Amino acid sequence: MLPKKTVKDVDVKGKRVLVRVDFNVPLKDGEVADDTRIIAALPTIKYLMRQGARVILASHLGRPKGQVKEEFRLDPVAQRLSDLLEKEVTKVDDCIGEEPKKAISQMQEGDVLLLENVRFYAGEKENDPQFAKELAELADLYVNDAFGTAHRAHASTAGVAEYLPAVAGFLMQKELEMLGQVLESPQKPFVAIIGGAKVSDKIGVIENLLDRVDTLIIGGGMANTFLKAKGMDVGRSLVEEDKIGLAQELMQKAAENKVQLTLPMDAVVADSIESPTNIKTVPVNGVPAGYMILDIGPQTAKQFADLVKKAGTVVWNGPMGVFEQDAFAKGTEQVARALANSDAVSVVGGGDSAAAVKKTGVTERITHISTGGGASLKFLEGKELPGITALEDA
Ligand code: ADP
Ligand code: MG
Secondary structure, X not given: OOOEOEHHHOOOOOOEEEEEOOOOOOEEOOEEOOOHHHHHHHHHHHHXXXXXXXXXXXXXOOOOOOOOOHHHOOHHHHHHHHHHHOOOOEEOOOOOOHHHHHHHHOOOOOOEEEOOOHHHOHHHHHOOHHHHHHHHOOOOEEEEOOHHHOOOOOOOOOHHHHOOOXXXXXXXXXXXXXXXXXXXXXXXXXXXXXXXXXXXXXXXXXXXXXXXXXXXXXXXXXXXXXXXXXXXXXXXXXXXXXXXXXXXXXXXXXXXXXXXXXXXXXXXXXXXOOOOOOEEEEEHHHOOOOOEEEEEOHHHHHHXXXXXXXXXXXXXXXXXXXXXXXHHOHHHHHHHHHHHHOOOXXXXXXXXXXXXXXXXXOHHHXXXXXXXXHHHHHHHOOOOOHHHHOOOEO
């Protein structure tokens, strides 16, 4: 992917700048329950304020399905943003039309305004040109800082760029730089760790990485399908029977590409996920009848950690087990710690993986944790992201 122009490459002073941010935050009792995404957008917002721009923010929140739904209004976000900026943020109750236009006409340089949820209009997800045009009418320049929705061709993420000069914000730029570096110029050895529930969610990622990595580590529920493809009996573990052939092909491709493909050697197994009465650690070829693999075992975690230690670049997507349950979270935590302790460039993609890193308390020691779940996967698949393509090349 070509490098993109950023806010630093354009003159923003006095301009009305429409910034697409990802303020799709969890709410609880009418307040923001987790402001990570708001904080992630602050560098771009503060920079634009300092430069004397009139900062107009747009975001979606939840799934209002093209209608005004009270519970998806962005007022709680405006409140939290005001607190974080220590400056009043004007919130308007629409994202196009007269109300925002009037409020924008009254903005001073350095002021910040938040538009209402763009998904209150069906035209947002449909990428309706008329709706995109009406958004564009509010501003002189468009900045996309919402990497988390860059894989969607919506009006506020892609369509609007047809009508305004369009550049990347700092968060977007960092994602492009880090994920781009992983795919295009990784420090060797390049190790990828892929986990999560299903092979079917990650086929594209595995295929793309097999052309690039030195070592591919597979863990989590998806490893079961690979183990079964190697003829092992994995008991009642989650297996995608219709992906066993694919697993064989991927293992063959790894061999052809001289990629070391590593599967778990031991596992934590139990008779139930929610209310296990028996939990054991067994070799993967010794899963007792009636048991399920729910985490990687300690020997596997050690082997994975050793591979991470020797790596120049590590990319990780997908937990090693059912980490939501403490009994099955150790493998995932150990992998998170291995990344934190390594000197490698470490990049984590995927919503659950990022949550696992946070839970382990090592966020600060990871080189880059992507803010986009689906978007980071699409990027690692080597696919084009419409929200990025729409931006001007540097
Ligand atoms: P990410 O969001 O980081 O891309 P995924 O959504 O692909 O990760 O995978 C996370 C899910 O995988 C978690 O809900 C976890 O419980 C599940 N999972 C991991 N290992 C297993 C397993 N052995 N059996 C069943 N589910 C698993
Ligand atoms: Mg997930």
